[in-house]
Amino acid sequence: MTDKIVLPTDGDSSGRDLGAEELALVREAIESGHLTSTRGTMVPRLEKEFAEAFAVRQAIACTNGSAAVQTAVAAINPGPGDEVITTPITDMGAITAILYQGAIPIFADVDPHSLNMTAETIRARITPHTKAIIVTHLFGNPCDMDPIMALARDRGIPVIEDTAQAFMSTYKGKLCGTIGDIGCFSFQQSKQMTTGEGGIVVSNNEDYARRMFLFVNKAWGYGDSNPDHYFLAPNFRLTELQGAVAVAQLAKLPSVIERRHRTATLLSELLGGLEHIDVPAVTADSKHTYWRYPLRIKAEGEALDQLAAKIRSHGVHCAPRYVVKPAFECQVIRDRVSFGDSHWPWEGGHMVGRDPIVHDPKTFPGAYDGLAHVLVIPWNEFYTEDIVRAIAEVVKAAEGEILGAEATHG
Numbered sequence: 001m002t003d004k005i006v007l008p009t010d011g012d013s014s015g016r017d018l019g020a021e022e023l024a025l026v027r028e029a030i031e032s033g034h035l036t037s038t039r040g041t042m043v044p045r046l047e048k049e050f051a052e053a054f055a056v057r058q059a060i061a062c063t064n065g066s067a068a069v070q071t072a073v074a075a076i077n078p079g080p081g082d083e084v085i086t087t088p089i090t091d092m093g094a095i096t097a098i099l100y101q102g103a104i105p106i107f108a109d110v111d112p113h114s115l116n117m118t119a120e121t122i123r124a125r126i127t128p129h130t131k132a133i134i135v136t137h138l139f140g141n142p143c144d145m146d147p148i149m150a151l152a153r154d155r156g157i158p159v160i161e162d163t164a165q166a167f168m169s170t171y172k173g174k175l176c177g178t179i180g181d182i183g184c185f186s187f188q189q190s191k192q193m194t195t196g197e198g199g200i201v202v203s204n205n206e207d208y209a210r211r212m213f214l215f216v217n218k219a220w221g222y223g224d225s226n227p228d229h230y231f232l233a234p235n236f237r238l239t240e241l242q243g244a245v246a247v248a249q250l251a252k253l254p255s256v257i258e259r260r261h262r263t264a265t266l267l268s269e270l271l272g273g274l275e276h277i278d279v280p281a282v283t284a285d286s287k288h289t290y291w292r293y294p295l296r297i298k299a300e301g302e303a304l305d306q307l308a309a310k311i312r313s314h315g316v317h318c319a320p321r322y323v324v325k326p327a328f329e330c331q332v333i334r335d336r337v338s339f340g341d342s343h344w345p346w347e348g349g350h351m352v353g354r355d356p357i358v359h360d361p362k363t364f365p366g367a368y369d370g371l372a373h374v375l376v377i378p379w380n381e382f383y384t385e386d387i388v389r390a391i392a393e394v395v396k397a398a399e400g401e402i403l404g405a406e407a408t409h410g
Contacts, residue, residue: 004315005390008382010190015380017252018194018245025244035240037061038222042243047200049250054175054183056202058209061238061246062216065164065186066093068199070100071236072160072182073132074215075201075208078103081350082131087117088326088359088367090136094162095327099338102345103131107328107359112369113281113296114138115322119147121366126155129354133159137166137176139376140192140289141282145171145179152180158208160184164199165291167192168257172285182208187242192256192289192381193249195242256381257289263383264290270392271295276403277395293377294322295395299403300372308375310398316391319376326367328359 008015029035029042037043043061051059062068073084080102086095088107098105109121115138122133133152135143152159159180163169167185169176177183182205185191187198203209214221216236221227238246268279278296282288297304297320308320327333336343346357361368377391 004313005387005394006315007317007378007387007391008380009317010194010378010380015382016189016194017249017256017381021248021251022245025248026241029240029244032240037237037240037243038217040240040243042240042247043238046238046243046246046250049247050200051202053250053253054178054202056178056183057204057206058213059200059202060209060212060216061243062199062201062236063238064093064197065184065188065191065199066091066097067216067234067236068164068184068186068201069094069134069160069162070097071201071212071215072134072184072208073098073101073103074233075182075203075211076132076158076160077211078131079350080345080348081129081354083127083129084132084134085122085125085130086134087136087138088328088364089115089138089323089371090162090327091164092327092330092332094134094136094164095333098134099345104345104357105327105333106130106357107326107364109364109366110370111281112366112373113278114141114143114283115294115367115370115374116141116143116283117148118144119151122148123151124363126157130155130157133157134162135159135180136162136164137169139280139294140166140169140291141280142166142169142171142176142286142288144283145174145176149179158182164188164191166289167253168287169289170287171283177202178204181205182212187246187249190291190378192260192291193246193253195238195245195249198238198242198246200246259381259383260290260379261287263385263388264288264293264379266385267293267388267392270389271395274396274399276399290379293379295375295377296370296373297375297403298373303403304373304375307398307402310402311375311394314394314398316394317378320374321371322374322376324371326359326364326371333359
C-alpha cells in the first residue's frame with residue numbers, strides 16, 4: 001500500500017461529535033447572563049444528569065481531569081507524607097494532584113499486556129502509611145477490580161478510580177468510576193466526551209461528596225445557614241459555557257462509545273492472528289471503550305521505531321512506547337522538584353524515622369516491558385469501517401515488511 005490515509009482527528013471537528021446541540025446550549029447560557037456555575041443552570045444540570053447516567057448519588061463538576069483527581073484525593077484528606085498508591089503509566093496531572101495535597105505517590109507495577117495495575121502489584125506497595133489507592137483504567141480497558149476492591153476493603157483503604165480514559169467502560173456489568181469510593185473523569189479535548197478542558201467526580205459516599213463539593217468551591221459552604229471557608233481549598237469550578245457543552249456531549253456519549261467500540265472491535269478482528277503483533281488486551285467480563293487503540297508489538301527498540309515510522313508514512317499516526325518512560329523517571333518526581341527547594345512532601349519533619357522512598361527499576365518489570373512493546377493508535381467516533389480496513393491493511397503490510405524482515409535476518 002502506498003497511498004496515505006486521511007484520518008479524522010480528535011484535535012479538530014473531523015473527529016469530534018460537536019455541533020448544533022452544543023451551540024444551542026452555549027447560546028442559552030450566554031443569553032442567561034450567568035456564566036458562573038454558582039448562579040447558572042448548566043453546571044447543576046450537568047451534575048444531575050451525569051449522576052443519573054452513571055447511577056450515583058453525587059456528581060461534582062470541576063475544571064479538568066487533574067483537578068478531578070486532586071479533588072478526590074482531598075476528599076480522602078491525607079496528611080503530610082501519607083502515601084497514595086498509583087500507576088507509573090499515566091498523565092502527570094494525575095500524579096501532581098497527589099503532591100498538591102501533601103501526599104506522596106507510591107508507584108505500583110503494572111501488567112505488561114494491559115499496562116493496568118493489579119491487586120498483586122498494589123499489595124506489594126501497601127505500607128502503614130497508605131492512605132488511598134488510585135487505579136487507572138488505561139486506554140478505556142478496566143482494571144480487574146474485584147481482587148483490587150477485596151484487597152482495599154480488607155485493609156480499610158479507599159479506592160479512587162481514574163476513569164479519564166474510560167467513559168462507560170464496564171467491569172462485570174458495573175460502570176467504571178462507580179466501583180470504588182470515588183470516580184474521576186476528564187472532559188479534555190481527546191476524551192470520549194469533551195468540553196476542551198473540564199472534569200467531574202462522582203461518589204455514593206455522602207461524606208466524600210460533601211467534601212468534594214466544598215473543595216471545588218474554596219471550601220465555602222454554599223447553601224449552609226452560616227457558611228464559612230472551612231479548610232484550605234482552591235476554586236476548581238467549571239464555567240457555565242463548559243457545562244453547556246458537557247450537557248450536550250453527555251447526551252451523545254452512548255452513541256460515541258458504541259461507535260468507538262464497534263470500529264475498534266473490527267480492527268481487532270482484522271488484526272487477530274498476526275505473528276508479531278497482539279491486539280489490545282481486554283479484561284475478562286469487561287467492555288473496553290477505546291480512548292486509544294494500543295497494540296503490543298513483539299519487537300522493541302529500533303524495530304518498534306521502524307514499524308511506527310512505516311505506519312505513520314501511510315497517514316496512520318501512532319505513538320511507540322506511549323508515555324516513553326515511567327512517571328518516576330520524570331524530572332519532577334526523580335529530582336523531587338516541588339515547593340521551592342524543600343523537596344516537600346518527600347522530605348520534612350513528618351518523614352523522620354521512615355525509610356526513604358525509592359523507585360528501583362528492578363521492581364517494575366511489567367511497566368518497562370509494557371512500554372517497550374506498546375504502539376498506540378489514536379481513536380475517535382468518526383472512524384468508519386472503510387477507515388478501519390485501511391488501517392488494518394497498513395499495519396499488516398508494515399508488520400510483514402519490518403518485523404517479518406527482521407525475523408528473517410535476525
